[in-house]
Amino acid sequence: MTAEIIDGKVIAAELRARVADEVARVKREHNLVPGLAVVLVGNDPASEVYVRSKRTQTQAAGMTSFEHKLPADVSQADLLALVAKLNRDPAVHGILVQLPLPKGLNTEAVINAIDPAKDVDGLHPNNAGRLAGGFEALSPCTPLGCIILTKSVHASLEGMNAIVLGRSNLVGRPLVQLLLNENATVTIAHSRSRDLPDLVKRADLVYAAVGKAEMVRGDWLKPGATVIDIGITRIPKEDGKTRLVGDVAYQEALGVAGAITPVPGGVGQMTVACLLVNTLRAACAIAGLPKPAV
Numbered sequence: 499m500t501a502e503i504i505d506g507k508v509i510a511a512e513l514r515a516r517v518a519d520e521v522a523r524v525k526r527e528h529n530l531v532p533g534l535a536v537v538l539v540g541n542d543p544a545s546e547v548y549v550r551s552k553r554t555q556t557q558a559a560g561m562t563s564f565e566h567k568l569p570a571d572v573s574q575a576d577l578l579a580l581v582a583k584l585n586r587d588p589a590v591h592g593i594l595v596q597l598p599l600p601k602g603l604n605t606e607a608v609i610n611a612i613d614p615a616k617d618v619d620g621l622h623p624n625n626a627g628r629l630a631g632g633f634e635a636l637s638p639c640t641p642l643g644c645i646i647l648t649k650s651v652h653a654s655l656e657g658m659n660a661i662v663l664g665r666s667n668l669v670g671r672p673l674v675q676l677l678l679n680e681n682a683t684v685t686i687a688h689s690r691s692r693d694l695p696d697l698v699k700r701a702d703l704v705y706a707a708v709g710k711a712e713m714v715r716g717d718w719l720k721p722g723a724t725v726i727d728i729g730i731t732r733i734p735k736e737d738g739k740t741r742l743v744g745d746v747a748y749q750e751a752l753g754v755a756g757a758i759t760p761v762p763g764g765v766g767q768m769t770v771a772c773l774l775v776n777t778l779r780a781a782c783a784i785a786g787l788p789k790p791a792v
């Protein structure tokens with residue numbers, strides 16, 4: 499058995515094209531141009547790459563990109579003042595503070611300061627609480643992408659056994675809620691869970707978001723399971739260069755799983771595409787327009 503490869507690049511490109519169509523429509527019909535403000539504090543090289551990709555993809559979708567770069571030693575007060583300014587700016591419909599923030603800054607306070615209507619990361623407690631309550635909410639982008647990738651191979655997730663490995667606010671917890679909304683039966687496991695291989699063996703859907711390179715082995719998987727790999731770790735190669743790997747031992751899993759996302763080229767591709775979806779949805783909601791078709 500060789501698993502079907504779930505191609506995040508192709509699925510993300512299709513989603514971006516649908517967002518661009520809807521952006522063109524709201525511009526034409528309502529003179530509304532969605533705007534996304536991204537705040538980058540410090541100069542973490544990976545974060546710089548992600549922020550650049552957000553700018554390029556936002557502009558390619560026909561939306562306005564606002565970028566704010568602050569030094570790593572910016573004060574909490576100055577960062578909060580910028581968020582307050584973006585909350586008031588009518589051209590800004592989405593606000594995203596790139597994470598992680600440098601040490602010394604209070605991430606929780608910064609996220610709490612974002613207007614929940616503009617919280618396109620879905621991290622504000624209002625949105626997290628609404629999602630947990632089963633209400634309409636802006637939801638975190640990576641979990642949204644995981645659901646879209648899963649639905650590319652399963653029309654319905656109803657009654658399927660899903661396991662989510664990891665309980666972060668950015669991925670694991672919101673992913674559990676989105677899976678519940680799809681009527682899946684969800685187990686959430688984490689660093690203190692016991693007998694992980696046995697738990698994983700029961701799952702039709704495996705979501706690995708622990709940040710531990712190749713932790714999930716091929717023989718943990720139920721034959722035919724769908725594997726969505728959310729981890730990205732850069733590891734050294736023999737030639738002195740590095741390569742990216744996920745939380746799942748990909749080559750082993752290929753022989754057991756029914757379908758699997760590669761790293762890179764899987765979930766990561768969906769994160770920015772779903773950010774565009776959230777920005778469009780936030781702009782329509784703020785303008786009092788019906789939910790867009792994407």
Ligand SMILES: Nc1nc2c(c(=O)[nH]1)N[C@@H](CN(C=O)c1ccc(C(=O)N[C@@H](CCC(=O)O)C(=O)O)cc1)CN2
Pocket residue numbers: 548594595596597598619639640668730742761762763764765766767768769770
């Ligand atoms: N405020 C936020 N901060 C962070 C988030 C987030 O959703 N909101 N997620 C990650 C970083 N991230 C976006 O911000 C992100 C991660 C990965 C990718 C991606 O395209 N990955 C590629 C590989 C990229 C590479 O070569 O390094 C892939 O998997 O194919 C996009 C966005 C943490 N911070």
Ligand SMILES: [Mg+2]
Pocket residue numbers: 669707708709728729730
């Ligand atoms: Mg992770």
